[in-house]
Amino acid sequence: MDSIGSLGLQQGEGAPSCPQEGLPCPSNSSEMVQECLQQFKVTGAQLRQIQTSLLGSMEQALRGQVGPAPAVRMLPTYVGSTPHGTEKGDFVVLELGATGASLRVLWVTLTGIEGHKVEPRSQEFVIPQEVMLGPGQQLFDFAARCLSEFLDVLPVDNQGLQLGFSFSFPCHQTGLDKSTLISWTKGFKCSDVEGQDVVQLLRDAIQRQGAYSIDVVAVVNDTVGTMMGCEPGVGPCEVGLVVDTGTNACYMEEARHVAVLDEDRGRVCISIEWGSFSDEGALGPVQTIFDHTLDHESLNPGAQRFEKMIGGLYLGELVRLVLVHLAQRGVLFGGHTSPVLRSQGSILLEHVAEMEDPSAGAARVHAVLQDLGLNPKASDAEWVQCVCMAVCMRAAQLCAAALAAVLSRLQYSREQQALQIAVATGGRVFERHPRFLSVLRETVMLLAPNCDVSFIPSVDGGGRGVAMVTAVAARLAAHRRLLEETLAPFRLTREQLAEVQAQMREAMAKGLQGEASSLRMLPTYVRATPDGSERGDFLALDLGGTNFRVLLVRVTTGGVQISSQIYSIPECVAQGSGQQGILLNWTKGFNASDCEGQDVVCLLREAIRRRQAVELNVVAIVNDTVGTMMSCGYEDPHCEVGLIVGTGTNVCYMEELRNVASVDGDSGQMCINTEWGAFGDDGSLSMLSTRFDASVDQASINPGKQRFEKMISGMYLGEIVRHILLHLTSLGVLFRGQQTQRLQTRDIFKTKFLSEIESDSLALRQVRAILEDLGLPLTSDDALMVLEVCQAVSQRAAQLCGAGVAAVVEKIRENRGLEELTISVGVDGTLYKLHPHFSSLVAATVRELAPRCVVTFLQSEDGSGKGAALVTAVACRLAQRTRI
Numbered sequence: 001m002d003s004i005g006s007l008g009l010q011q012g013e014g015a016p017s018c019p020q021e022g023l024p025c026p027s028n029s030s031e032m033v034q035e036c037l038q039q040f041k042v043t044g045a046q047l048r049q050i051q052t053s054l055l056g057s058m059e060q061a062l063r064g065q066v067g068p069a070p071a072v073r074m075l076p077t078y079v080g081s082t083p084h085g086t087e088k089g090d091f092v093v094l095e096l097g098a099t100g101a102s103l104r105v106l107w108v109t110l111t112g113i114e115g116h117k118v119e120p121r122s123q124e125f126v127i128p129q130e131v132m133l134g135p136g137q138q139l140f141d142f143a144a145r146c147l148s149e150f151l152d153v154l155p156v157d158n159q160g161l162q163l164g165f166s167f168s169f170p171c172h173q174t175g176l177d178k179s180t181l182i183s184w185t186k187g188f189k190c191s192d193v194e195g196q197d198v199v200q201l202l203r204d205a206i207q208r209q210g211a212y213s214i215d216v217v218a219v220v221n222d223t224v225g226t227m228m229g230c231e232p233g234v235g236p237c238e239v240g241l242v243v244d245t246g247t248n249a250c251y252m253e254e255a256r257h258v259a260v261l262d263e264d265r266g267r268v269c270i271s272i273e274w275g276s277f278s279d280e281g282a283l284g285p286v287q288t289i290f291d292h293t294l295d296h297e298s299l300n301p302g303a304q305r306f307e308k309m310i311g312g313l314y315l316g317e318l319v320r321l322v323l324v325h326l327a328q329r330g331v332l333f334g335g336h337t338s339p340v341l342r343s344q345g346s347i348l349l350e351h352v353a354e355m356e357d358p359s360a361g362a363a364r365v366h367a368v369l370q371d372l373g374l375n376p377k378a379s380d381a382e383w384v385q386c387v388c389m390a391v392c393m394r395a396a397q398l399c400a401a402a403l404a405a406v407l408s409r410l411q412y413s414r415e416q417q418a419l420q421i422a423v424a425t426g427g428r429v430f431e432r433h434p435r436f437l438s439v440l441r442e443t444v445m446l447l448a449p450n451c452d453v454s455f456i457p458s459v460d461g462g463g464r465g466v467a468m469v470t471a472v473a474a475r476l477a478a479h480r481r482l483l484e485e486t487l488a489p490f491r492l493t494r495e496q497l498a499e500v501q502a503q504m505r506e507a508m509a510k511g512l513q514g515e516a517s518s519l520r521m522l523p524t525y526v527r528a529t530p531d532g533s534e535r536g537d538f539l540a541l542d543l544g545g546t547n548f549r550v551l552l553v554r555v556t557t558g559g560v561q562i563s564s565q566i567y568s569i570p571e572c573v574a575q576g577s578g579q580q581g582i583l584l585n586w587t588k589g590f591n592a593s594d595c596e597g598q599d600v601v602c603l604l605r606e607a608i609r610r611r612q613a614v615e616l617n618v619v620a621i622v623n624d625t626v627g628t629m630m631s632c633g634y635e636d637p638h639c640e641v642g643l644i645v646g647t648g649t650n651v652c653y654m655e656e657l658r659n660v661a662s663v664d665g666d667s668g669q670m671c672i673n674t675e676w677g678a679f680g681d682d683g684s685l686s687m688l689s690t691r692f693d694a695s696v697d698q699a700s701i702n703p704g705k706q707r708f709e710k711m712i713s714g715m716y717l718g719e720i721v722r723h724i725l726l727h728l729t730s731l732g733v734l735f736r737g738q739q740t741q742r743l744q745t746r747d748i749f750k751t752k753f754l755s756e757i758e759s760d761s762l763a764l765r766q767v768r769a770i771l772e773d774l775g776l777p778l779t780s781d782d783a784l785m786v787l788e789v790c791q792a793v794s795q796r797a798a799q800l801c802g803a804g805v806a807a808v809v810e811k812i813r814e815n816r817g818l819e820e821l822t823i824s825v826g827v828d829g830t831l832y833k834l835h836p837h838f839s840s841l842v843a844a845t846v847r848e849l850a851p852r853c854v855v856t857f858l859q860s861e862d863g864s865g866k867g868a869a870l871v872t873a874v875a876c877r878l879a880q881r882t883r884i
Contacts, residue, residue: 032331033383036322039288040390044446046286047401051447053282055405058272064259071277076261077224077250078176079269080781082238083468088112091467091474092161092214093120094147094202097168097186098222098462099428100245100313101127103143105150108467120463123150136193140205148211161214164470166462167198168222168246170273176473179219185275186245186313189299218473220466222426223250224269226458229465230424237422237456239406240465243399243436244427246275246304246311251406254413274402275307283309286398290321297344306402310395312429316347318391323347323384332380338373346372353432356388395429396436400443407448419451424465426458476781479733483785486728489690490792494848496688497803501849503684504807508674514661518682519674523663524626524652526671526871527878529633529640534873541868553869560634560866624828625652626671627867628860632826634870636858639824641808643857645801645838646829648706649713651676653808656815676804677709685711688800692723699746708804712797714751714831722749724789734782742775749774754790755835797831798838802845809846809853821853828860 060066061074093106103125109118125146131139151161170182181194193201199219206214220228227240227250238252253270255263277283283305294317295301295308308314324341326332340346355365365381376384403423411419429436437455444453458465504519511521538553554561629642629652640654652673658666679685685707696719697703697710710716726743728734735743742748753774757767768783778786805825813821832838839857846855860867 032329033326036326037386037390039290040394042286042394042397046282047397047443047447050279050282050286050398050401051405051408053279054274054277054402055408057277057279058405058409062253062257062259062270071279073170073182073271073273073276074258075171075173075271075273076258077173077220077269077271079220079224079228079469079472080255080267081472082252083228089162089471089474090156091470092147092151092163093166093463093466093470094143094163095166095168095222095225095463095466096143097188098166098225098242098244099124100186101129101132103127103146104463105147106463106467107150107154107156108464110464110467110471120467121154122463125149131190132187133189134191136190136196136201137205139188139190139193140201141208143202144205144209147206147214148209151212158213161212162217162470162474163214164225164466164473165199165202165216165219166222166225166466167219168242168248170276171198171219171221173219173271176218176469176476177216183300183303185300185304185307186311187299215477217477218466218470220469221248221250221271222462223248223271224469225462225465226424226426227251227269227465228468229458229462230422230456237424238410239403239421239423241399241403241423241425242427242462243310243312243395243425243429245313246307247399247427248273248275249403249406251410253409257413272406275304275311277306277402286394290318290325293321294318306398310399312349312427315391315395315429316349316352317345319352319384319388320344320347322387322391326383326387332383333369333374333376336375340371340373349428350432352388352392355385356392356433356435358385389435392433392436393439396439397443400440401447403440404444404447407444407451407453411450417450421451422454422456424456424458426462430457479781479785482731482733483728483788486724487789487792489688490796492688492796492799497799497845498849500685500688500800500803501807501810504676504679504804505811507679507682507684508807508811511674512655512659512661512672516682518679518684519676520678521660522673522675523660524623524671524673525663526626526630526874527657527668528874529630529637529654530870530874531637531877532634534634534870534877536873536876538869538872553866555869555873560870562866562869623650623652623673624867625650625673626871628826628828629653629671629867630826630870630874631860631867632824632858634866636824636856638822638856639826639858640812641805641823641825642860643801643805643825643827643832644829645713645827645832645842647713647715649677649709649801649829650674651804651808653812655811659815674808677706677713679708679804681705681707692720692727695723696720708800712801714829716751717754717793717797717831718749718751719747720793721754721786721789722746724793725749725786728785728789734785735777738777740775740777751831752834754794755831757787757790758794759836791837794835794838795841798835798841799845801838802842803849805842805855806846806849806853809855810850813850813853819852823853824856824858826858826860833859 054072057071058074061072066073088110091108091110093104093108095104095106098104104122105125106120106122108120111118123146127139127142131142167179169185169188171179172182173179177199179198181196181198183194184190199216203216206212206216222244223240223242225240226242227237230237230240240250242248248271250269250271252267255261255268258268258270261268287305287309291305291309294314295305298308320341323332324337327335327337327341329335351368354360355368357364362378362381362385365385366376369376369381369384374380407419407421410421411417425437441453441455444451507517507519508521510517511519534555535557536555538555541550550565552562625642625644627642628644629639632642633639642652644650650673652671654669655672657663657668657670660670660672663670681704688711689707693707693711696716697707699719700710700716722743725734726739729737729739729743731737753770756770767787768778771778771783771786776782809821809823809825812823827833827839832842843855843857846853
């Protein structure tokens with residue numbers, strides 16, 4: 001027999017003995033009694049099997065490899081660190097489920113001064129049975145009334161009390177203040193709560209009560225509260241263990257091992273929810289007929305099987321079932337039972353604790369049994385004491401096996417063969433069963449010999465720990481409010497977007513009529529889109545940036561074939577004399593003299609004549625927006641809009657010629673280059689401009705100009721984000737309030753970072769890596785906030801772009817007098833193409849604002865080259881028809 005088995009129930013030579021040393025069992029015991037006690041014996045091999053199986057279930061759940069009914073849940077609690085002793089403030093704590101059929105309210109004061117503690121004030125309220133089993137709203141209204149009753153007698157004002165909610169049931173937590181009940185346990189069965197956010201249910205109840213202004217800052221189970229309220233000893237307190245009505249444990253796991261978090265730095269507290277552990281191979285051999293009966297008669301048959309062998313709610317019931325069994329077989333109480341003994345729940349945890357305690361003596365056992373309506377003999381009392389000890393010893397050993405699994409996990413995850421750690425313990429089983437802890441400690445030493453474990457009892461049942469979590473959460477909540485206030489102007493409503501659409505329609509109409517407008521609405525003299533009949537060889541010259549491209553474009557029945565050569569433009573040429581429509585002004589680093597105000601087509605024709613090497617006819621000049629429309633128009637005849645969203649932004653579209661005042665003629669169409677980047681330069685967008693837009697505009701090379709472009713295009717979005725991050729850092733929301741020189745540097749936050757950070761395929765740890773490469777000292781919370789800033793800025797940009805497109809397609813629909821318009825938009829630009837969500841946000845906004853237009857977005861390939869050639873091909877086609 002192995003060493004752990006010696007802790008269990010033994011069958012010795014001659015008369016049987018009780019599991020505890022020095023306590024002989026009655027000499028006239030029958031084989032039936034011995035049989036009952038034998039069932040509660042657990043061997044060392046069985047405990048190791050439970051330890052191994054539970055550890056495997058934990059690791060499987062951490063990896064996210066769980067079935068529909070996981071053995072353990074391994075739920076992140078969003079508590080990222082243990083206290084460091086500086087937390088301070090006054091907090092209200094509401095505990096529900098930690099102590100069975102009661103609710104506790106506490107007022108906890110944290111001083112932030114080591115060694116100086118203020119004892120919490122508390123009050124316990126008994127929850128009526130009908131409330132535990134009734135409608136969910138009734139339970140939470142009861143809790144709100146208890147809160148008000150408790151606070152009524154305290155000298156507190158009604159200004160924003162901060163509350164920590166200890167809710168000790170299996171929940172799926174998605175944030176510090178968001179927790180969805182998975183299932184009721186511990187005798188609760190309120191309707192309409194499972195699957196609901198319990199924090200919101202409590203908030204609603206407090207609001208209905210209306211007596212106090214209370215902010216529910218954090219939701220914590222009693223296990224996490226126990227760990228967080230632990231006074232640090234020799235080692236850090238990073239495990240919480242509760243054995244009360246139910247049982248559970250939590251511990252600080254390396255975040256990189258928690259698949260659902262997708263995080264690789266720091267630690268996070270994991271609530272194991274081990275009460276649901278149910279591996280038949282491990283638990284089956286140690287379950288008795290009494291366990292099966294208890295489970296069958298419980299409120300949740302088949303669930304929480306491990307908890308039903310350990311939790312205080314069930315220990316008394318197991319003892320009762322054994323006593324009824326033995327009495328009915330004539331072994332105890334002269335073969336008599338009583339109505340009370342036969343009643344479910346008649347033996348409580350308190351009764352078991354009193355009867356198990358050797359120091360209480362037989363007299364106390366007799367008194368408890370007599371209260372149950374029994375008339376015990378001396379031998380009966382001794383056997384009842386043996387039964388209590390057997391049930392409780394098995395519970396302690398099973399709990400130790402589970403705790404040993406946690407310690408093994410910590411050894412592995414931290415790569416420490418010898419682990420020194422403190423375990424905070426809480427719950428009435430620890431408080432009222434002194435031998436429970438001693439058996440637990442002894443068994444853990446045998447199962448995890450390389451772990452130096454200190455057991456530190458919880459001072460106030462976890463209330464202080466809940467307040468501690470709340471203190472950290474309060475800081476985070478304050479930061480969240482500041483973040484939301486900062487980003488609120490970027491979250492545009494439908495009404496605001498509709499107003500942008502209407503203002504753009506008005507500016508388009510004025511620009512077409514030659515009236516004062518922020519939209520130039522320039523005729524491009526492109527009068528048609530490709531119809532598929534275009535044929536021939538065409539040269540296209542593409543000038544932009546630091547390169548000059550020459551393309552030979554062959555348009556055949558089989559499609560478009562392109563050959564090209566790229567030439568680098570020397571700076572002396574780009575900045576020299578121009579000899580190259582009429583150029584309005586240079587951009588993108590060009591500043592060649594004698595060009596602005598000149599017809600660049602004439603300049604090019606003269607240059608070709610000077611060259612005398614080839615005979616070429618310059619047919620058309622095209623900007624990239626028109627080229628994009630024409631390039632996509634060759635593939636889709638419905639494409640009559642071109643959109644660029646890259647470094648800059650612009651749109652063009654096919655307008656009815658009768659609406660273009662600057663060009664003669666009333667029939668046919670003409671492509672209009674809106675130059676919409678300047679939309680709003682007349683102040684019409686001032687209601688949407690933020691302090692950050694103003695900062696970016698003032699620091700630009702053209703203050704007050706291209707206001708629409710500065711809210712949308714890739715050249716500016718990174719700078720807007722940088723200015724927001726500077727502001728949030730100054731408020732202490734980001735980077736611990738520490739300003740860095742890197743963040744002060746203009747253009748350090750490239751727009752490509754927005755595309756990378758917002759990518760769905762990118763893990764949070766990769767987001768952090770991008771930001772750390774910028775020299776930003778950030779936490780996981782910082783990384784998430786930066787992500788939100790990027791999302792807000794890019795979403796506003798996409799929605800504004802969508803509002804503009806909606807204005808354009810709605811104008812085309814109304815021009816043609818159609819109930820519904822089917823149209824395509826050719827798009828180019830790195831921001832549109834590379835950002836993970838920009839294109840879908842643009843499309844969604846257009847659907848919202850132009851519901852009578854069916855719009856398809858097509859991504860252009862080589863709009864400036866292929867598109868220019870196709871403009872030429874269409875112009876030649878139209879000229880040939882005119883000659884015919």
